[in-house]
Amino acid sequence: MLRWTFHNPVEVTFGEDALDRLPAVLGARTAALVTFPEASALGYVARVSRLLGPALAGVVDDIAPNPDVAELSRLHARFRHEFGHCDAIVALGGGSVLDTAKVLSVDAPTGGFPELARLLAKGVAFVPGGVKALIAIPTTAGTGSEVTPWATVWDREAGRKYSLHLRETWPEAAIVDPRLSASAPRALTLQSGLDALSHSLEAIWNVNANPVSDSLAVSAARRMRATLPDLVEKLDDSRLRSEAALAALEAGLAFSNTRTALAHSISYEMTLRHGVPHGIACSFTLPLVLGRAIGTRPDRDAVLARVFDVPLARAPDELAAWLERLQVSTEFTSYGVTAEESRVLVESALAGPRGRNFIGATPG
Ligand SMILES: [Fe+2]
Secondary structure: OOOOOOOOOOEEOOOOOHHHHHHHHOOOEEEEEOOOOHEEEEEEEEHHHHEEEEEEEEOOOOOOOEEHHHHHHHHHHHHHHHHHHOOOOEEEEHHHHHHHHHHHEEEEOOOOHHHHHHHHOOOOOOOEEEEEEOEEEEEEOOOHHHOOOOOOEOOEEEEOOEEEEEEHHOOOOEOOOOOOOOOOHHHHHHHEEEEHHHHHHHHOEEEOOOOOHHHHHHHHHHHHHHHHHHHHHOOHHHHHHHHHHHHHHHHHHOOOOOOOOHHHHHHHHHHHOOOOHHHHHOOOOOOHHHHOOOOHHHHHHHHHHOOOOHHHHHHHHHHHHHHHHHHOOOOOHHHHOOHHHHHHHHHHHHHHOOOEEEEOOOOO
């Protein structure tokens, strides 16, 4: 019998107004709030400030989308100077905020950010010189970063993407309050939901899958497919917001144990070179990748069959039609990539670290 391990140390609180649990989660510690520029206008900063009182040491709210090493270098130094004395970071925002907070939560073993950047570029694990507890509060239903240890860091100058991953970068706690995503506009809601759908399917056609990640991934994929088309038409529907938040959480828990696979490997190039937002970049190829996955391994086919209500052979076309109805093109040419370029891109993505997690990357 196959042996497997499922591990996720994040304490999750889920539900409307779950944010009110923040003082209990923080306990007798002090924290800095790391958030996005609009958080003040949306009333989130005042709410966290009311909840934490003097335990809140300050706010960093100029977190840019898709954190880049050059920006992180300045931010890391400033954060250490202003909030080095804090016990914890409360990260409230989308994937970029949560990933930036993970980088801010650790120090390099001996030096400042340049050492951290060198270790990131090498992709090696290290023991941080200092660690702050991280409480992650997502405001989008998609990234799953609140229940994973990974932070994506871009190096636009070098044209590369790094992944920070340490034992110390698991959040201590995640507070998933679907009401916090209520203000997300249609495009962000759609992109976040598609990112979560991608996480769920990538956890299934994955060499690291296990029965627990499968259960979470199937539930996430079915829930998001049933929810997203209605949600983008009814952005203020609290039941749909809650369903999307739960689907994104389930998908995050699933891929926290498998990592992503080919669709994400393709997406990094599409984001870096062609400027396609992450949620679209990692989902427009899902029908293509599904087609490559089917027939590779009978046990994976059996799990994929639980996601779709049509025979598996028809699932890629059905998924493509579902995406097209959401006005997401499944053709590379729609994103400025020719058919020939796309073949080269897919082959090189298969050879990348995430691509090698794909069940179709190696024979058998
Ligand atoms: Fe993703």
